[in-house]
Amino acid sequence: MGRIVLSGIGQKLEGLTWESEKILRIGSQQSMDIVLHDPSVGRRQAEVQNTGSKWVVRDLAQSPRYLTYLNGTALERGDYQLHAQDVLACGGMALRVTTLEENQPSEPAKTNPTTTGNGKPASSNGKHINASGIFVRVQAATHHSWDQALQRITHGSAPLPEKGQGMLTLLRTGHHLCHIASLDELLQSVLADAVSALGAQRGSIVLANPLTGQLELRASTGPSRQRCYSRTLAERVFLQGDSLLCRDVRADAELDNARSVQVGTMTSIICALLRSPRQRLGVLQLDRGIFQDAFEESDLYLADAVAASVAVGIESAQLVEQQREQFIQTVTSLARAVEVRDQYTGDHTRRVTDYALLLAEELRLPAMEKYQIQIGTPLHDIGKIGIDDAILRKPGKLSHDEFESMKTHTVKGAAILESINNLSPMIPIVRHHHERWDGTGYPDRLSGDGIAMTARIVAVADAFDAMTTDRPYRPALATEQAFQELVRMAGKHFDPTCIDAFMRLRQRVEARLRQA
Numbered sequence: 001m002g003r004i005v006l007s008g009i010g011q012k013l014e015g016l017t018w019e020s021e022k023i024l025r026i027g028s029q030q031s032m033d034i035v036l037h038d039p040s041v042g043r044r045q046a047e048v049q050n051t052g053s054k055w056v057v058r059d060l061a062q063s064p065r066y067l068t069y070l071n072g073t074a075l076e077r078g079d080y081q082l083h084a085q086d087v088l089a090c091g092g093m094a095l096r097v098t099t100l101e102e103n104q105p106s107e108p109a110k111t112n113p114t115t116t117g118n119g120k121p122a123s124s125n126g127k128h129i130n131a132s133g134i135f136v137r138v139q140a141a142t143h144h145s146w147d148q149a150l151q152r153i154t155h156g157s158a159p160l161p162e163k164g165q166g167m168l169t170l171l172r173t174g175h176h177l178c179h180i181a182s183l184d185e186l187l188q189s190v191l192a193d194a195v196s197a198l199g200a201q202r203g204s205i206v207l208a209n210p211l212t213g214q215l216e217l218r219a220s221t222g223p224s225r226q227r228c229y230s231r232t233l234a235e236r237v238f239l240q241g242d243s244l245l246c247r248d249v250r251a252d253a254e255l256d257n258a259r260s261v262q263v264g265t266m267t268s269i270i271c272a273l274l275r276s277p278r279q280r281l282g283v284l285q286l287d288r289g290i291f292q293d294a295f296e297e298s299d300l301y302l303a304d305a306v307a308a309s310v311a312v313g314i315e316s317a318q319l320v321e322q323q324r325e326q327f328i329q330t331v332t333s334l335a336r337a338v339e340v341r342d343q344y345t346g347d348h349t350r351r352v353t354d355y356a357l358l359l360a361e362e363l364r365l366p367a368m369e370k371y372q373i374q375i376g377t378p379l380h381d382i383g384k385i386g387i388d389d390a391i392l393r394k395p396g397k398l399s400h401d402e403f404e405s406m407k408t409h410t411v412k413g414a415a416i417l418e419s420i421n422n423l424s425p426m427i428p429i430v431r432h433h434h435e436r437w438d439g440t441g442y443p444d445r446l447s448g449d450g451i452a453m454t455a456r457i458v459a460v461a462d463a464f465d466a467m468t469t470d471r472p473y474r475p476a477l478a479t480e481q482a483f484q485e486l487v488r489m490a491g492k493h494f495d496p497t498c499i500d501a502f503m504r505l506r507q508r509v510e511a512r513l514r515q516a
Contacts (some may be wrong), residue, residue, distance in 0.1 A: 002050050002098065002101045003019065003100075003245060003347070004015055004019065004024070004055050004097065005098050005099035006018045006024065006034070006088070006149065008092055008093075008094075009087070010093070012093065012096075013036075013094070017098070018031070018033065019099075023049045023051065025044070025045065025060075026090055027041060027043050027045040027090075028041045028042065029042050034095075036093045038090040038091060039090060039091075040066065040091025042061040042450045043448065044062075045059075045060060045068060045090045046059050046060055048082065048088070051079070054081050055081070055097075056081055057088060058075070058077075058078065058080070060221070062448060062449055063448030066448075067088050069088070069089040070082075070086060070089075072087075072089075083097065112166055112393055119321060120407050128140045134360065156239055166511075173407070180235075182367040182371075183320075184319040185367055186314065187205045187218050187219035188221070189246075190205070190232060190306070190310050191205050191213075191220070191284070194284060195304075197285060197302065198270070198286055199288070199292070200287060201288055201292060202220070202229075203220065203285065204217060204221075204228070204283070204285045205284055205285075206218065206283050207272070207274070207281055208281060210318070215235060215238060229286075230271070230285065232285040233271050237273050238273065238282065238283055241273060241275070242273065243271060243303070243307065244271050244300075245269075245270050245295055248268060248294060249266055249269060265289045265295065266395055267287075267292075268287065268292070268294040269285065269286070270289045270295050270303045271284070271285045272284040272285075272286075272304045272306065273304075273307060274307045274308070274310070274314060275311050275320065276311045277312075280309055281315060284303060301488070339341070347382065348381075348465055348466075350378070352380065352461045352465050355465065355502075356373050356378075356457050356460075356461040356511050357370065358504065358505050358512070359457045359460060359461060359498060359501055359512055360457055361503050363453075363457070363497070371442075372426050373429070373454050373457060374453065375423070376423075376426030376429035379413065379423070379429075380429055380458055380462065381409060382417075382430060383408070383410060383411065383412035383416065383430065385416075386409065387405065387408070387412075391405055391406055395403040396400070407443065408443075410433070412436055413430040414427050414430050414431035418432075428452035429455050429458050432455035432456075433455050433458040433462055436492065436493045437492060437493060437494055440493050441493075451495075457498055459493075459498075460486065460495075463494070464486060464502070467485060468484040479513065480481075481507065483503065486502065486503075487503065
């Protein structure tokens with residue numbers, strides 16, 4: 001297996017080394033493998049990767065402000081092969097390739113002793129990892145993905161496919177509970193794992209509505225996304241409180257005649273009760289078709305174990321969703337306090353939030369960032385609470401000094417959110433929604449990828465609403481003019497990717513504008 005070791009050069013990086021057999025991602029954001037805290041380094045600057053036959057480096061920065069150099073030459077798009085002793089520079093931070101081994105299937109890779117910037121060995125008889133100048137001897141290492149790590153544990157040295165796959169499914173459910181941001185995503189992921197582990201053709205999860213008590217379909221998967229699940233069997237399981245196996249539905253006249261069974265070509269069904277120690281939540285249903293073997297009793301036990309293991313997480317996720325809804329209502333009420341003071345913004349925050357959520361969906365942002373936009377956008381102007389009424393409600397264009405005072409609402413808003421722990425992830429929206437792509441915005445003159453994506457999205461939504469509503473110093477622009485202005489300022493004021501996505505949403509945005 002090939003291996004690469006990069007050693008830091010210069011005062012800030014001297015004595016630090018990084019090593020990998022697959023990939024090293026370089027940038028200023030915390031999720032990178034090599035985190036370089038320097039203004040000259042982009043959030044995602046570059047990556048070094050083993051292609052199978054050689055090591056290459058590629059530039060990832062999306063802004064000309066952040067440049068990657070190989071031996072003094074700026075990289076363009078594409079892959080550049082690395083060699084031992086090459087110097088890789090990300091902005092003003094430099095790294096040297098001190099060890100480079102390429103894949104050699106015919107014989108084990110050779111390890112040559114090298115030195116780091118502080119003269120200490122990076123490797124000798126064993127492996128050493130240098131972290132801030134401290135060496136730790138490691139007898140073994142692995143670079144498995146999350147799924148590979150679980151496969152290793154569940155199968156071990158003597159693979160047991162059926163038992164191992166069942167154990168893997170149970171372990172994956174714990175991962176879903178910890179890493180998935182929304183209830184719908186959790187249900188869909190758990191269902192996909194259960195269908196795969198039990199060889200089902202289709203699966204569904206139905207949950208009891210907390211208000212009506214009726215079972216409602218919340219997730220489905222399989223060859224058809226139609227509502228193909230046996231309501232009869234699901235209700236029987238939920239009411240009786242027992243997980244059931246119908247090995248052959250033809251033996252049950254009531255089931256055999258059910259439309260869902262006929263349309264879904266179901267011949268064997270498992271219904272597992274989703275229950276916590278406190279309550280029944282719903283039912284996990286899996287089915288097999290006419291060309292598959294029927295479910296066995298061991299399949300029922302596995303499905304029942306999955307249903308039991310995820311139920312507490314589902315219950316917790318439901319509570320979180322309820323709390324989020326209450327939180328959103330509180331935040332919305334707080335935002336209205338600003339609108340009451342500013343007679344010219346009216347329903348501004350609600351419209352901006354709607355536009356921003358549409359844009360976030362179009363850009364396929366993760367669920368957590370969508371939630372941040374849902375909470376943070378109504379609060380993007382909360383700092384105006386600290387702006388003098390004479391400025392905030394002035395019936396005309398602001399003077400230079402008045403505008404400078406108005407600009408402080410971003411910093412004041414961020415300070416308000418800093419005092420509330422649950423709102424700290426939304427600070428970039430409040431503080432940076434007036435930053436510009438070219439770095440000429442305020443308050444911190446950030447540019448390009450240095451501006452959080454959530455703030456870039458709100459900047460587009462905020463500007464569009466400002467242009468299409470009446471202001472004391474000018475009437476609203478026509479919709480066509482507003483869209484043209486966004487396109488004109490793409491790459492200057494706004495992130496071009498956001499503008500492209502917003503233009504694709506034009507019909508939906510105009511429909512929302514007509515509702516105002």
